[in-house]
Amino acid sequence: MKLTGSAILIECLKREGVDTLFGYPGGVVLGLYDHLHQQNDIRHVLCRHEQGAIHMAEGYARSTGRVGTALVTSGPGATNTITGLWDALMDSVPLVVFTGQVPTSLIGNDAFQEADIIGTSLSCTKYNFLVKRVEDLARTIKEAYYIAASGRPGPVLIDLPKDVTFATTEFSYPDSVYLRSYNPTIRGNKGQIKKAATAIRRARRPVLYTGGGVVSSGASAELHRLAELIRCPVTNTLMGLGGFRGSDPAFLGMLGMHGTYRANMAMYESDLVIAVGVRFDDRVTGKVDEFIPNAKIIHVDIDPTSIRKNIQVDIPIVGDVKHVLADLIGILEEADGPLFDTAERETWEARIAEMEAAHPLGYKTSSQSIKPQQVIEKIYELTQGNAIVSTDVGQHQMFTAQYYKFENGRDWLTSGGLGTMGYGFPAALGAQAAHPDRLVITVSGDGSIQMNIQELATAVINELPVKVIILNNHYLGMVRQWQQLFYNEHYSHSYLAATPDFVKLAEAYGAVGLRATRPEELEAVLLEAFRVKKPVFVDVQVDPSENVYPMVPAGKANFQMVFSDPDDAHPVPVPDRIPGQAPAKKSPARASAEASAATPADFRD
Amino acid sequence: MVHILSLKVENRAGTLSRIAGLFSARGFNIDSLTVAPTEDPSVSSMTIVTHGDDVVIEQITKQLNKLIDVIKVVDTMGRDYVQRETALIKIHTRVEDRAEALRVVDIFRARVVDSSRNSYTVEVTGDSDKIDAMINLLRPLGVKELVRTGKVALAREGTRC
Numbered sequence: 001m002k003l004t005g006s007a008i009l010i011e012c013l014k015r016e017g018v019d020t021l022f023g024y025p026g027g028v029v030l031g032l033y034d035h036l037h038q039q040n041d042i043r044h045v046l047c048r049h050e051q052g053a054i055h056m057a058e059g060y061a062r063s064t065g066r067v068g069t070a071l072v073t074s075g076p077g078a079t080n081t082i083t084g085l086w087d088a089l090m091d092s093v094p095l096v097v098f099t100g101q102v103p104t105s106l107i108g109n110d111a112f113q114e115a116d117i118i119g120t121s122l123s124c125t126k127y128n129f130l131v132k133r134v135e136d137l138a139r140t141i142k143e144a145y146y147i148a149a150s151g152r153p154g155p156v157l158i159d160l161p162k163d164v165t166f167a168t169t170e171f172s173y174p175d176s177v178y179l180r181s182y183n184p185t186i187r188g189n190k191g192q193i194k195k196a197a198t199a200i201r202r203a204r205r206p207v208l209y210t211g212g213g214v215v216s217s218g219a220s221a222e223l224h225r226l227a228e229l230i231r232c233p234v235t236n237t238l239m240g241l242g243g244f245r246g247s248d249p250a251f252l253g254m255l256g257m258h259g260t261y262r263a264n265m266a267m268y269e270s271d272l273v274i275a276v277g278v279r280f281d282d283r284v285t286g287k288v289d290e291f292i293p294n295a296k297i298i299h300v301d302i303d304p305t306s307i308r309k310n311i312q313v314d315i316p317i318v319g320d321v322k323h324v325l326a327d328l329i330g331i332l333e334e335a336d337g338p339l340f341d342t343a344e345r346e347t348w349e350a351r352i353a354e355m356e357a358a359h360p361l362g363y364k365t366s367s368q369s370i371k372p373q374q375v376i377e378k379i380y381e382l383t384q385g386n387a388i389v390s391t392d393v394g395q396h397q398m399f400t401a402q403y404y405k406f407e408n409g410r411d412w413l414t415s416g417g418l419g420t421m422g423y424g425f426p427a428a429l430g431a432q433a434a435h436p437d438r439l440v441i442t443v444s445g446d447g448s449i450q451m452n453i454q455e456l457a458t459a460v461i462n463e464l465p466v467k468v469i470i471l472n473n474h475y476l477g478m479v480r481q482w483q484q485l486f487y488n489e490h491y492s493h494s495y496l497a498a499t500p501d502f503v504k505l506a507e508a509y510g511a512v513g514l515r516a517t518r519p520e521e522l523e524a525v526l527l528e529a530f531r532v533k534k535p536v537f538v539d540v541q542v543d544p545s546e547n548v549y550p551m552v553p554a555g556k557a558n559f560q561m562v563f564s565d566p567d568d569a570h571p572v573p574v575p576d577r578i579p580g581q582a583p584a585k586k587s588p589a590r591a592s593a594e595a596s597a598a599t600p601a602d603f604r605d
Numbered sequence: 606m607v608h609i610l611s612l613k614v615e616n617r618a619g620t621l622s623r624i625a626g627l628f629s630a631r632g633f634n635i636d637s638l639t640v641a642p643t644e645d646p647s648v649s650s651m652t653i654v655t656h657g658d659d660v661v662i663e664q665i666t667k668q669l670n671k672l673i674d675v676i677k678v679v680d681t682m683g684r685d686y687v688q689r690e691t692a693l694i695k696i697h698t699r700v701e702d703r704a705e706a707l708r709v710v711d712i713f714r715a716r717v718v719d720s721s722r723n724s725y726t727v728e729v730t731g732d733s734d735k736i737d738a739m740i741n742l743l744r745p746l747g748v749k750e751l752v753r754t755g756k757v758a759l760a761r762e763g764t765r766c
C-alpha cells in the first residue's frame with residue numbers, strides 16, 4: 001500500500017518502539033501533525049519552546065536507555081534545538097530530532113522560515129540527513145535510530161522538506177542496517193584485556209575511575225563485580241554518578257574540581273588507574289601533568305578518539321564497556337592465585353581513610369538560615385536515593401553531585417559536558433513522561449530555572465508532577481563564587497535583583513508553589529511537595545554566601561584543593577527584598593557597608 | 606611533521622563540509638586537500654596533507670575515522686605510496702627567454718600546453734619537490750600565474766594498506 005511521508009514517519013516510529021514524541025508544530029510540519037492527530041499509539045508532549053522539547057527528549061533517553069525523539073518545525077523551530085543537540089553530543093545522549101524544512105523546490109531560496117539546519121547542525125550531531133525523496137525516508141529513519149543508539153550514542157537530525165511529507169510511496173521498513181563506513185568496536189582486544197588483567201594483579205594502590213560510559217552501556221553490575229573482585233575503590237565523574245552505588249563503602253565520591261579530597265588524592269597517589277567510560281575532561285584532571293603522576297593507566301572506551309586525546313595511557317582498550325569489563329572479569333576469575341595482596345589493600349584503604357579523615361565533605365549548619373547542602377541531604381534522606389533527580393547548572397548542581405547518593409546512573413540527569421542552564425526542568429519532564437509512577441525531582445537555581453521556566457505549562461497540562469526544588473540564593477551563585485574568589489569580590493551582574501515570586505508564579509500556571517525560609521520548615525515543605533500529585537515549585541531560601549567546597553582552583557593541580565573561604569572573605573551582600581516575604585531588616589547598602597565590601601553596581605535598585 | 610592522509614569517503618553532499626569542519630573545529634591544519642571520484646561512483650577519494658606531532662596526527666586519523674561518511678583513512682607515512690601533484694604555470698616569455706624556458710620544461714619533462722605572443726603555460730606533474738624546484742627555476746623569467754592541484758596518493762601494488 002502506498003503511504004504519504006507523514007504516515008511513513010509515524011509507522012517507522014512505531015516500529016522503532018517510540019512511545020513518546022516531544023514537539024512543537026509549525027507550517028511545514030502540519031501534514032505530520034495531521035497524522036499524529038489520527039493515531040493513538042504515540043503520545044505527543046507539546047512543549048512550550050523547542051529547547052524544552054529537546055531537553056525533554058534527553059531526559060527521556062537518559063532515564064530509559066532508549067532513544068529520545070523530538071519533532072519541530074523549520075527555521076526558528078529547528079535552530080531552537082541547537083543547544084540541546086550540543087548538550088546531547090557532549091554527554092552522549094541518543095536522540096533523533098526531526099526538523100521540518102521548506103519544500104525541496106524552495107531550498108536555497110531564503111524561503112520563509114528556511115534555515116540551513118543541516119549546515120548549522122553539522123558540528124553538533126553525530127550525523128544528520130536531509131531526506132529529498134520519500135522513497136528514502138524509511139531507510140533513513142532506520143539508519144538514524146541505529147546511529148543514535150549504537151557505538152558512542154549521540155544525536156541524529158533528520159531534515160524533512162514539506163513536500164516529502166506529502167509525497168507517497170510503497171512502504172516497507174528495513175529489518176537491519178548496514179553502513180560500510182560505520183562499525184563501532186564492541187569487543188575489546190583480547191591481548192589488551194589480558195595486559196590489563198596483569199597490570200591489575202600487580203597493582204598495590206588501584207583506583208577505578210568511571211564515567212558516563214558505564215551508564216550508557218549498562219555496565220553497572222560488571223563494575224560492581226570488578227570492584228569487589230579486585231577490592232578496588234571507585235570514583236565517578238559527574239556523568240558517571242550512580243554507575244557505582246553512592247552508598248557502597250568502596251565509593252570515594254566524585255572526583256575533579258568539586259570532587260572529594262579522598263577521590264582526588266587516591267587518584268594522585270594511586271599506582272594503577274582503571275579508567276572506564278571516561279574522557280579525562282579538564283574539570284576532572286585539573287592540571288593534567290599533575291593529575292595522576294605515579295599511575296599506570298588502563299583506559300577503556302568505545303570511542304577511540306577519547307583515548308590519548310588529553311592524556312597518554314599505557315593500556316588502551318577500545319570497546320563497549322560492558323563487554324570489556326565482562327571479559328576482564330572472566331580472565332581475572334580464571335587466574336591462578338590471589339588477585340591482590342590483602343595486607344597491601346588494607347594499607348591502601350587505611351591511607352584513603354586518612355585522606356577522608358583529613359578533609360571530609362562538610363558544611364556548617366545554622367539555626368538561622370537553610371544551607372543548600374542541607375537541602376540535598378534532606379532530599380536524600382527522604383527519598384533514600386529512590387528518586388530520579390535532575391539538575392540545572394551552578395552551585396546547586398555541584399551540591400547535588402556531592403551530597404546525593406545515587407544508586408542508579410539512569411536516575412541522574414545533569415548537563416555535564418556543555419553545562420547547560422535550563423536543562424534540568426525539561427529533562428525531568430521527559431523522565432517523568434517515561435516513568436509516570438516515579439518521584440522525579442529537579443534541583444535548580446533561581447537563575448537556571450528562569451531558562452525554560454515556560455515548561456511549567458507543559459508539566460501542568462500533561463500531568464507531569466515534577467518537583468522543582470529551587471535553591472534560591474538570589475545570585476548566579478557559581479558566578480558569584482568565582483567573582484568572590486578570583487575577581488576581587490566584584491559582583492558584576494551576578495545578582496539577580498528581580499527574581500520572581502516562584503510560589504505565585506507556580507500558582508499562576510496552575511501548579512503548586514511552596515516556600516521554605518527557615519531550617520525547621522525544610523522537611524515539612526519537602527514532604528508536602530513529594531506528597532501532592534501535581535507539579536510543584538519549592539522556593540527554598542538558602543544562605544547566599546555558601547560556596548561549593550572543596551574546590552580545585554582553575555589551573556591548579558587536584559592535590560591543591562581548597563576547603564573553605566579564605567579567612568579575609570567578606571559576607572556576601574544580601575538583597576533586601578525576598579519575594580513573598582516581609583523586607584529583610586537590613587538595606588543592601590547597610591549590609592554591604594557592614595561587610596566593608598565594595599557595593600556591587602547591580603545593587604542599586 | 607607533514608603527513609599525507611589518503612581517504613576513501615562516501616560520495617555524498619556534506620562529506621566535504623564535515624571533514625573541513627572537523628579540521629577547523631579542532632584546530633587541525635590542512636595544507637592541501639583534494640577530492641576526486643573513484644571507479645565506484647558512490648565513493649570519492651580524498652588526499653589531505655596536514656602537519657602536527659604524533660599525538661595530533663593520531664587524533665586527526667581517529668577523528669576522521671569516527672566520521673560516519675569516512676570509509677577508510679590511511680596515513681601514508683612510512684608506507685610505500687606513489688604521490689603526485691600537477692601544476693599549471695603561466696610564464697612571461699620575452700623572445701630572448703624562450704630558449705631558457707623550453708630548456709627548463711625539457712629538464713623537468715613538463716609540457717607547454719598553451720602559448721601566446723608573450724607567454725607559455727606549462728604543465729608539470731611529479732612529486733611536490735620537483736614542482737617546487739621547477740617553479741624556482743622559472744621564477745627569474747617571470748611567473749604570471751600558477752595553480753597546483755594538491756597531492757594525490759595511491760598505495761604501490763604489493764604493499765598492504
Ligand SMILES: Cc1ncc(C[n+]2csc(CCOP(=O)(O)OP(=O)(O)O)c2C)c(N)n1
Nearest residue numbers: 394395396419421445446447448476477478
Ligand atoms: C546557558 C548558560 N548560560 C550561562 C552559564 C554560565 N553559568 C554557569 S553557573 C551559572 C549560575 C547559575 O545560577 P543559578 O541557576 O542560580 O545556580 P546557583 O549557582 O546559584 O546554584 C552561570 C550563569 C551556563 N552554564 N549556561
Ligand SMILES: [Mg+2]
Nearest residue numbers: 445446475477
Ligand atoms: Mg542561584
